[in-house]
Amino acid sequence: MHMHFVWVKFISNTPKCKSTVSPWYRSIPPVNSLILTVGTSPYTGFHYALEGGTTPPLQDVARAVANKIKSALPGWLGGGSTENMVANPEPIIRSETLSMRNGIYDSQRLGTFVAISPDRRLAALADNLGRVAVLDVNSGYIIRLFKGYRDAQCAFVQIFDTDSKKPQLTSIKEIRRAIFLIIYNPKKGLIDIRLMQRGTRVAVFTATKNGQLLYNSCGLVGAEKNYNHKKLNMPEFQCVLIDPDGKLKKFNIPFYYSLEGEHLQRSKDLHVLREIREIMKKEQLLSEESKNEIIQKATNFKTLEIRKHCMDLFIRNTNMPSDVLTSCLEIFWESVEKESLNSQVQETKNYFAKLALLIFFFRNINDDACVGMEGIVEKVCEDLKLTHTKNETNEEDETCRAFHLLEDDSCILERLLILAQENNFKEYQPRVSFVDNNTSSYKEFMSYFVFDKTSEVITLKPDIAAEKLDNLAANIFKSIIKLKDFSNLTNVVRESHIDSKEIVKLVITHVMNMSLDEINIELIENIIEILFYLCKVTEDATNINYNDISPWWQNIRDLLVEMRCPLKSMIVAMACKAVASLFEGKTTGREDAWESVTKENAKWGLLIGKLEDISVLSITLMFKGTFKGKTLPKLSVEDFNINLKYIYTRGKGSVTELIAKWLCSMGVLPEAIIANELVDLYSETDIDTDDESSESAQLFLVNSRAYVDDNQNLFKWLSLLRRQFPLSTLADYIIANMCWEYAINWQKSMQANENIKAVLHCLKHISNLHLRLGLFSIIWSTYIKHSFELTCRLVNKVGKLPKDHLCLQDLGFNSEHLKSFLQVVTQYLRDFHVCSTTAIDQEKKVIKYEKIWDESMPSLVEVAQDVKNVDNDILNLNYQISCTIYYQCHFNVKFPKALDTLFDMDYQYLIEALVGNIAQRDINMKPSGKMVNPRMKFLTKLIRAAIDTITCVNSDEANLLYNNEDCLLWMENITTLAELWNVNENFVKHQYVVGLYHMGYDTLAQTVVGSVADPEMLLVPIVAITIQRLKRNLEKCKNQPEWIVTVPPQLYKRLQNTTLDVSIPANPSLTTTMVILQILLSQVDKKMSTETSTNFQNIHLAELIVETCEVLIRRNLG
Structure with missing residues (x-):
């Protein structure tokens, strides 16, 4: 920090002199520019130019101001004319003399040339005696002196240890660099390159005589706005040589020339790797000459790390021929075998081994001739002590084996496919991009697998994105399905030492992504055959004990439970069941096995049965029709993408909840649901018509039968669901869930009072009084109570119907919606009170569901029926409160503090006491x-x-x-x-x-x-x-x-x-x-x-x- 002082003196009549000091601070010091010169006396001089130049003395400033005032007076006094004035001549710019602080003196030496290094730390000085001196600019000492270079021309070249010529500014400090000095003797035509870190000679060679060495140490100047400033601003060519005929020649100096020992070898390998990369960039399709050149250069690698980088480079290249990849891999494998064994060598060895096995698998499933691959695969298996035996298949068994679905499964599948086609079933389809095999070769395929030295088999990475996994599954399935003989899959997967379960999962994944239009009997039989030969690789899949459950197949069943589409999961489950039955036929030939169904077969049967039910549900929920006749409000619902896992995790009421959402989306009346249940009930069983309840049910059916007859397409699907889920589709259960859906949607948009009216309409048609009473209580405490309390507080404070701005501020809706809300709430509490007084005489019914769920959270119906009964007196007082404010707002009657004046007890206590959130008091009606x-x-x-x-x-x-x-x-x-x-x-x-x-x-x-x-x-x-x-x-x-x-x-x-x-x-x-x-x-x-x-x-x-x-x-x- 520099401080400048300006002294100002004021002269007064008193003999005393007053002075002040005015300090001025600047944030940075003044810039001193160092100018390095060569010549004589001194031989080298250090000159400094100070920022801003010298300040003119005070007398010069006063004189200049006086001259300006004098010349302007005639104009001010009106006696002058601008036409007669003569223009002043241009001022002469005074030159500044550079001050030399120090220099290097040599009376016999004359400096002829100077070049500064890019980092401004070194300078090359040429003189008339044929010497080239290297000067440390910061210290001012000459650190190197080279002889025998008369009329020399010098230049510096800075090289970074990175692939990019212009590295990023953020990482420039972490990258190693080297500075080389280039000395050109134009008379002899010699070029000498020296490393400045040690001063050693890197290279010397002849060039054209009488040329000119051009040195450029400046980057791009005057760049456009879109220029990338994140990279180091360096010239494209730091140094070039111009021949007498005008040709330009650049200098290519590898970074490894600046290294020694191990680092030198690695740098040489990096240089060779860059050359290989340049060859691959120049040619899209490599010629034979380029192939041979790449293979020849690959033999020159000495370090393990660069060999591995080279293979990564080949794998990332989409146009790399298989023969080049295989040849280079064999070269690297042989070189690794000669290395002394340590952890790094073993890791690299394992990498090359897994790479060779994956390439072998990839080329086989793409029906590519694996010429030359057998040798390296055998070497890999021998070195890693992996079994390398081909499975000798029994041709007689293979020819007589039939790959088709079991008879019962075939009938179920045919029925569901007909239903899906009838309802235009379109399940969720992920976006899968099918990449051509030539463009996907090795690049993405290798990136999906784990190269882990501890595992005997190659597995997929666990964190693959869903979209990428779908693409991999599509490519592998597309390649396998094109094979002429699927039986070779067993040997290919076994020799490749890839986990067969991973390939099975990929096949299943692709089947799940296919549309139903692509799936037919022929494709299913091909899938069965593919799965059979893939499973033959491991004994875990083939050895199935009669009374045991196979963990291998159980893992596949768990996978199918989580798949998106239940219908396609069922198709895959049927195919897997057919494959498992083929293996059971060989292992369950016991004479004492009198049972016809094994445990494994039973597990598949249970899974297929559950998937069948969920498939019917999924197909039914795709029906979008228009309910004819009077309707409830139609709710907007998202598309139903359900699977077996969704039904498992959501618990017992999940099926009923989905059906209720589906019916609410079409505005189906609860009367129609009850009428459809009665129609199905009467068509299935004979009911005694003398019973009073039966007579009332028949009367109800007569009055509501038209809803069913006018909407036969809709209730055909609902009746189908009743056959699949006879307990979850009871009318009371569905209507109870419809009440909940309308209450949820009312809370989302409280201005839509039609939804809360629909809740009341549905509640009236629930025959189970305890269920109805529980729903009254739950819906009140969850959704209505808070808004009702705010409404009471506002109306009681205002004393009449509040204005719109008050309603919007406190409630979120205007005064008209307030009156409508109070009307519905009053009706709600009236029905609530009536139900509370009549439900006591009825016994609670047992809630039952299908046995899909072993243990789960209680459903809405179970929770509602078990709700504790409310206090009738408190409910009665809440109804009185609702009537009071509703009538007051409807007629806009002014009555201040109505709830405080007309009731003995605090209305807020009564509202809280209804939901049991407060201690009970004695109430006198x-x-x-x-x-x-x-x-x-x-x-x-x-x-x-x-x-x-x-x-x-x-x-x-x-x-x-x-x-x-x-x-x-x-x-x-x-x-x-x-x-x-x-x-x-x-x-x-x-x-x-x-x-x-x-x-x-x-x-x-x-x-x-x-x-x-x-x-x-x-x-x-x-x-x-x-x-x-x-x-x-x-x-x-x-x-x-x-x-x-x-x-x-x-x-x-x-x-x-x-x-x-x-x-x-x-x-x-x-x-x-x-x-x-x-x-x-x-x-x-x-x-x-x-x-x-x-x-x-x-x-x-x-x-x-x-x-x-x-x-x-x-x-x-x-």
Whole structure:
């Protein structure tokens, strides 16, 4: 870090002088450029040029500024003209003198030439005395001096120990390098190359006289933006020689010239390896001359490592001829045998051995003549002490042996193939790229196998990617199937010492990747024959004891369980069973073996049976139809790619779950599923029709049979599944899983309330009440409870229907969806409560599944049926809470803190207690006294809001007609809530009649007023409303004086003392008013006498009003 100081002085009137120091820091030191020169006095000089040059003195700066101001004054004062001004001459750039710090002095020596090495550490100096001196630039010492080079031209060449001429910048520090000095004598035409690390002469040879040595130490300058800067920026040719005739000649110096001993030999081998690579790059198809040259160069390798690299190079090359590869491999093997044995030699030996065996196998399965391979294979087996005996096959046995499926398996396969063709079965097909054998030779094939010295057989690598494994399987199967005689496979695999199980797995893998259109009986028989001869290689597959299970074949069965397509897994299992039976025929010839099925055969039969079931399921799930008639919401499901392992791991309910998803994707109704089950049940067995349950089932079938008849294609597949899985396809099990699927999809999109409605629809059709009750509880606690709790909290806080932005913020859906959600939840809790009260009388049914699963996690049906029963009182209170906020939001009734005001207990506790997440408290269903008035007030608002839903269809007085269906429905709901709240039913009827009479719906009020239990209490509000009606009638009367005279004085005085209520209809009917009062008075007379009544004044007033109305009607004043 350098610090520059600028001294600034200020002169004032005082005799004192003030000065300040202003330091300025820079992040890097000033750059000093070293310039090396040769000549005389000194012979070599070190000159330095400082960055920025010298700073002009302060006087020069002040003078320059003053001149500028002076020349600009005329223009500022307006007395000058730019036209008369003469342009200033260009300033003269002052040259800088280089300062020489030191030098090398020799009065008799004159330097004529200097060359700097690429790393700037060395310099070659030529002089007039025929010497070439090498200078260490950093220290300033001459470290080498070579004589006898008059008029010499010098250059440096930097060589890296790597294949690339320009190594990566990230690894440049880790790569070894060497610097060579090239000295050219133009008069003699000699070129001398010396290594600078030791100064030794590497090579000297003659060249053209009077040439010119060009030395370039700079890389690419002015490169484009797409130039790769990650590599070292070096010139393409560091040094070239120009002949007098203009030809350019480059220098090729191998790196090994800089090494000694073992490193020298390795470097020489690397150089030869590069030459072989260059030959292979130049020619795509090698000529005979190139082949011989490569083989000749391969004999020159001395190090084991380079021999191994050379074989790797041959294997990676897609165009390497087999004869060259074999010849080089034999050369390397013979050279390795001559080496003294150690760990490295043994490892390389093992590598070459496994390589030879793999090449032998590869060439044989590709039907390539293995001329010259037998010798090296025998040497390898002899050296590694591997058995090398060919299997002598019995021709008579081979000719009489038949390779075909067993009879029972053939019938099963034919049936399933017909089903697959009928349903256009298209299973998952992986992408397999079939590579031509010529292009895939050795390159990828060798990379898939393990070259492990500890194993006696060659195996595949365990971490091969699935796509690469599929390609390898495709190439090997394609090669084997082209062979004319499959019986040679046994000898080929045995001599190659490749694990036959690996080849069997590859064959199976390719069969799994084939489409069903390619699979036929002929191909299956070929597969059986191929598997038979592959299995003959090992005794583990051929020696099958009568009462034992073969571990070898068990491993193949475990592999088939995990395969993707169950149908093709079944085909392979049938082929393997046929092969195993051929081997059993030779080993199970015991006289005392009276059983017809061995353990091994039984294992194959069980596996094929399970694969048959899963194949039928897989084929069925591919059916995509349209359900005709009323449907449930159609759920989007992914394609069903199932196998036996999937069914095993997912447990007992996996088949039912898949069928439920399949049916939900088409929106099939639960009624149709039950009807199909009943149709199958009645067609299979004779059922006693006298039983009550049978009669109800037949009635249900009559009402729902149309669904089955209209969708025969769909239910044909469902009936097929019922025959394969009679327990997993019970209607209750399927519908229970459909409930779960719709609940899951509702949680994903809560705005789709149709899904939760579908849950309710499905739950109603589950006949097992304990299963239904358990599903009610599980679905509530898992999916609905949280949203319901948030909704209650929001509505209770707002006191009415929340605005859209509040709903979206807290719930994720708008206010309209909130009302729809509350409607469904209220219905859900109502059905939940009904089911909870009725399920107690029914015994639990035993849940059964097929014996595919030995042990597994419990299914949804098992979990649901074992759910602990909920507390009916808590469930009842949750239903009341749901009704309260639903009715409040539906009518948008403003009632602050409704859940806190209308219930004795905290609503949040009640919601948590329903799912058992909190300690239970004692609950009293009878409300306290302080709840009565708030509840009556709330019910009154709901009744008035329900009456507002009435619409007038015909306004003619003679034929008045109203649409009150919604009102009656809501009055039924309000009455139910009042009963749950222990509010008297008469209160609801009173408020209903008063509301109807208040709004002018007299004809509707007439139908209800007669059923009122306490007419005397109802008379008070009816009379008050009637007074308002008379006041409105007076306003509308055209002859008001006569109207006033007609009305009795005490009644008119009552009218004058009453304030007008504008909510009363403007044109009241005196006729209907009189009728309602007469009905009410007659009810009062029946209940009690007028004299004993405490409300006799209102009764007399009502009678007076009736008489007045009759007079007004008679005089046409009403």
